[in-house]
Amino acid sequence: xxxxxxxxxxxxxxxxxxxRLSCTSCDEPLSTDNDPDEVGKVRVCPECxxxxxxxx
Numbered sequence: 400x401x402x403x404x405x406x407x408x409x410x411x412x413x414x415x416x417x418x419r420l421s422c423t424s425c426d427e428p429l430s431t432d433n434d435p436d437e438v439g440k441v442r443v444c445p446e447c448x449x450x451x452x453x454x455x
Contacts (some may be wrong), residue, residue, distance in 0.1 A: 403442060403453045
């Protein structure tokens with residue numbers, strides 16, 4: 400699982416003017432899968448199921 404920053408640099412994820420993240424392969428906004436036992440959040444694309452870890 401890559402981080403959101405790596406995905407932004409690679410072009411797998413894009414950010415709009417309001418800071419919302421979306422998957423570039425299927426143009427869907429990413430949802431958040433939050434696990435209280437882990438640090439950070441996991442961002443998931445509802446269409447293709449790709450996941451990226453967001454720290455901070």
